[in-house]
Amino acid sequence: MNSTTCCFDYGLPRRLRFISEFVDALDDVISQQKSQKRLSKKQKYWIAFCLMAILATKSVCWAKFERVSGIRRGSLVIDDSDNNRSKNTKNIWYVYKLKDKASGGYIMGQSLVFMVLVIPTITIPVGVEFYMPDPESTAWKKENDRLKQQGIPSKQRPPRSLKNAKFPTKVEIAISMVKQFNVCIPNIEVNCIIADALYGTKQFFEGVLAVYKEAQIISQIRRTQNVFYRNRKQLVVNYFSKHPDVPQKIRIRGGKIVKVTIGSFRVQVCSHGKKLFVIAFRYEGENEYRYIIASDLENN
DSSP, X not given: OOEEEOTTTTOXXXXXXXXXXXXXXXXXXXXXXXXXXXXXXXXHHHHHHHHHHHHHHTSOOHHHHHHHXXXXXXXXXXXXXXXXXXXXXXXXXXXXXXXOTTTSSEEXXXXXXXXXXXXXXXXXXXXXXXXXXXXXXXXXXXXXXXXXXXXXXXXXXXXXXXXXXXXXXXXXXXXXXXXXXXXXXXXXXXXXXXXXXXXXXXXXXXXHHTTOTTSEEEEXXXXXXXXXXXXXXXXXXXXXXXXXXEEEEEEXXXXXXXXXXXXXXXXXXXXXTEEEEEEXXXXXXXXXXXXXXXXXXXXX
C-alpha cells in the first residue's frame, strides 16, 4: 500500500499499522480452528478500536476510552515531512532526490503528506500518503531551465509534458485526504482546516471548502503575494509596513501565554481572486512576519 487514511477503518496511520496486522493475524488463527469461523468486520473494528484506545490513553480504562471516542468536532491539520534515506536506496517506495536544506545539495529520501485530527484533549493521526514528483515533469523542467539559460526562446523549447495522474501534487493529496476523512468519519464536525504556506493556494481552499463548506480554512501566503487594496495592487508586506501593528498576549496550545505582534485586514488576495482575512503575525524575538490567511471573514 502507498497510502493510509482514516484511523478506525482498515487504513490506520503507518505507525499504527501493526494494529490492523495483529487483528488480521488473529482472524487467521481463529479461522484455522475446528469451527473455521472468522471475525466479522464489526469485531475487527472493535478490537482495533480497543487497542488504539489503549495506546491513546496509555491505560485500560473504559471511562477514558469513552472520552477519547466521544469526539464530535475538531480541527484537521495538514503538513508534510521529508525522510532521509541512504544514497544507495533503490527498492523502497517513492524514493527520489530531495533538496537538502542543511547543505544546499541533494539527498535521497521520501516525502510524506500527513493529516491529524486535533481536539482539546488529544491529537490523532488520521491520514498519511507518500508524495513523489512526476519524473517526466521533473526532467522537462531541468531541460527547460538549461535551454532558458542558453537564451533559447520558449517557442523553440520542448513543450511541457502532460500531467500524469499517478503523481498527484501535495495539494491534490491533501484535498484527497480531507475528502476521504469526510467519507470515512462523516459524523465528526470539522470546524477548521489548517495547513502551512505550501497549501495557501486557491486550489486547496476551494477543494476543502467543497467538502466542509462551513469550516474555517487557515494557511499562509508569502510576503511577495499581491493584494488589491483601494483600487491598486501591492505586495502584502508593503501594506503592513505602512499600517501599525498591535502587541498582544495570546495563549497557545498547552496553555502557555506568549507575546506576539499582530496586524490584520480583510482584503482581496490576487492569487485567490477573492477577499480573505489576512493577518501579519510575529512572535516576540522574531524579525520576520508570517502572513496568515483565513477563508471565513466573519468568525476570526
